[in-house]
Amino acid sequence: MAQPQQELPPLTGGTLVLATVAxxxxxxxxxxxxxxxxxxxxxxxxxxxxxxxQGTWVITSFAVANAISVPLTGWLTQRFGQVHLFVTSVLLFxxxxxxxxxxxxxxxxxxxxxxQGAVAGPMIPLSQALLLNSYPKAKSGMALAMWSMxxxxxxxxxxxxxxxxxxxxxxxWIFYINVPVGLIAAWLSWRLLKHRESATRQLPIDGVGxxxxxxxxxxxxxxxxxxKDLDWFASxxxxxxxxxxVVALTFFVIWELTERHPVVDLTLFxxxxxxxxxxxVSLGYSLFFSTVVIMPLWLQQFxxxxxxxxxxxxxxxxxxxxxxxxxxxxxxxxxxxxxxxSFAFLIFAGTAFMRAGFNTNVDMxxxxxxxxxxxxxxxxxxxxxxxxxxxxxxxERIPAAAGLSNFLRIMAGGMGASISTTLWEDRASLHxxxxxxxxxxxxxxxxxxxxGMTALGLSPGQTLASLEQQVTRQAYMLSATDLFWLSGVLFxxxxxxxWLSRPVRKPAGASSAAGAx
Numbered sequence: 001m002a003q004p005q006q007e008l009p010p011l012t013g014g015t016l017v018l019a020t021v022a023x024x025x026x027x028x029x030x031x032x033x034x035x036x037x038x039x040x041x042x043x044x045x046x047x048x049x050x051x052x053x054q055g056t057w058v059i060t061s062f063a064v065a066n067a068i069s070v071p072l073t074g075w076l077t078q079r080f081g082q083v084h085l086f087v088t089s090v091l092l093f094x095x096x097x098x099x100x101x102x103x104x105x106x107x108x109x110x111x112x113x114x115x116q117g118a119v120a121g122p123m124i125p126l127s128q129a130l131l132l133n134s135y136p137k138a139k140s141g142m143a144l145a146m147w148s149m150x151x152x153x154x155x156x157x158x159x160x161x162x163x164x165x166x167x168x169x170x171x172x173w174i175f176y177i178n179v180p181v182g183l184i185a186a187w188l189s190w191r192l193l194k195h196r197e198s199a200t201r202q203l204p205i206d207g208v209g210x211x212x213x214x215x216x217x218x219x220x221x222x223x224x225x226x227x228k229d230l231d232w233f234a235s236x237x238x239x240x241x242x243x244x245x246v247v248a249l250t251f252f253v254i255w256e257l258t259e260r261h262p263v264v265d266l267t268l269f270x271x272x273x274x275x276x277x278x279x280x281v282s283l284g285y286s287l288f289f290s291t292v293v294i295m296p297l298w299l300q301q302f303x304x305x306x307x308x309x310x311x312x313x314x315x316x317x318x319x320x321x322x323x324x325x326x327x328x329x330x331x332x333x334x335x336x337x338x339x340x341x342s343f344a345f346l347i348f349a350g351t352a353f354m355r356a357g358f359n360t361n362v363d364m365x366x367x368x369x370x371x372x373x374x375x376x377x378x379x380x381x382x383x384x385x386x387x388x389x390x391x392x393x394x395x396e397r398i399p400a401a402a403g404l405s406n407f408l409r410i411m412a413g414g415m416g417a418s419i420s421t422t423l424w425e426d427r428a429s430l431h432x433x434x435x436x437x438x439x440x441x442x443x444x445x446x447x448x449x450x451x452g453m454t455a456l457g458l459s460p461g462q463t464l465a466s467l468e469q470q471v472t473r474q475a476y477m478l479s480a481t482d483l484f485w486l487s488g489v490l491f492x493x494x495x496x497x498x499w500l501s502r503p504v505r506k507p508a509g510a511s512s513a514a515g516a517x
Contacts, residue, residue, distance in 0.1 A: 032158050064222060068218060081197045089122045090186040093120050130193060160311035206263040223241035225414070274405070277388035281405065282412035283497070294480060297421070346492070352487045388498070390402065428479040429475075
């Protein structure tokens with residue numbers, strides 16, 4: 001089917017460098033758009049005349065469409081070829097970004113964001129596959145390292161860049177900046193890779209599988225995004241979405257396993273390393289993304305940080321990730337990737353336990369240090385786990401495997417964000433109630449606090465409001481430390497999960513990502 005692809009010689013010299021830049025630019029643009037709109041939602045909502053709560057559909061619509069289209073990568077690749085599909089996806093992403101910026105109503109913006117998310121699906125797994133096919137097999141670890149650097153930096157820069165653009169220009173520019181970047185990436189990719197097209201074949205459209213995928217994943221993603229706002233299963237809408245997701249995804253799995261030309265190749269899970277690697281990277285990313293969501297919220301809502309400063313304080317995570325990724329790429333062919341992944345999980349656990357020691361008086365440097373150290377975990381997380389996940393698979397199955405693995409990671413990240421924010425608020429309510437039980441006029445500490453605020457000239461109403469604010473701040477701090485302790489323990493457990501995979505044995509010159517089991 002795609003055997004000629006195996007015989008293509010690797011790229012060399014300037015051609016290899018430019019191809020890496022082109023593929024990385026497209027990946028960076030795609031990943032950036034998953035977070036850049038987050039901090040701009042209040043501005044966007046105000047400009048189109050809706051509430052910030054309604055404005056969150058700008059994020060949800062992209063996430064739903066993207067989650068649905070990512071696992072279709074393998075099937076689409078067989079129909080149209082890797083290079084044609086990648087370049088087409090990038091160009092359509094540019095067009096959708098332009099339309100997003102030109103939107104004059106929430107309905108138009110949501111429609112264009114759905115389009116943007118749908119066409120973005122194949123970009124990340126295909127950039128990964130094309131990069132692996134362009135490098136010599138012995139340097140595939142370096143290829144994965146170069147690819148992962150863009151996926152590490154973009155989510156960190158997204159909120160900072162989005163906030164800066166919204167504050168200094170206007171929100172459409174968070175979409176317009178994709179236009180020149182995407183055009184350059186598409187042009188370079190076509191010029192350099194058009195002669196390296198993969199084999200194609202005419203496949204029938206699995207309409208039933210596609211329909212079940214759209215219903216199941218769409219219902220699940222909307223349920224996760226809106227569950228907290230609608231009080232989860234106390235809402236009939238959430239219950240209906242949950243039932244639709246469970247039923248559709250159950251029938252989807254049954255159908256895909258029996259369909260001759262499935263839209264998603266679930267037989268990949270027969271590979272022990274794919275199943276174990278995909279599980280480890282999904283759970284690890286879910287825990288990591290939970291912290292990415294909670295930290296800025298806590299800093300802005302309860303520690304007095306602005307959106308820009310919250311972004312700056314969390315940004316150091318990218319420093320060690322950038323510095324160490326090339327080193328990891330060099331040593332990966334010479335070491336069992338499971339050791340590197342275990343190191344990553346241990347660092348993640350250590351930084352989680354460091355944050356578990358935070359209190360309401362924590363200074364900026366104490367917040368920055370765990371972020372800086374965690375960069376070492378990021379550098380040794382994606383690359384080794386990707387190597388494990390894709391090991392033993394023939395080149396023609398790499399796009400499908402990368403697409404399915406990325407889909408699971410994206411869904412796990414969404415679930416982690418929803419679950420963590422819900423737990424954060426629930427635990428905060430519990431801590432608030434416990435703290436309030438100890439506040440009464442017979443408690444010396446309470447009396448002393450009230451007297452101190454009264455001495456400052458606060459009225460009785462202002463005094464009680466100030467006390468309530470302090471209790472709420474403390475409750476959310478305690479809740480956050482609970483979550484940090486829990487994530488630390490779960491990261492330690494993941495060090496066991498990754499060792500359920502088989503060793504990645506690499507014959508001389510074999511690819512670390514595609515070698516034999």
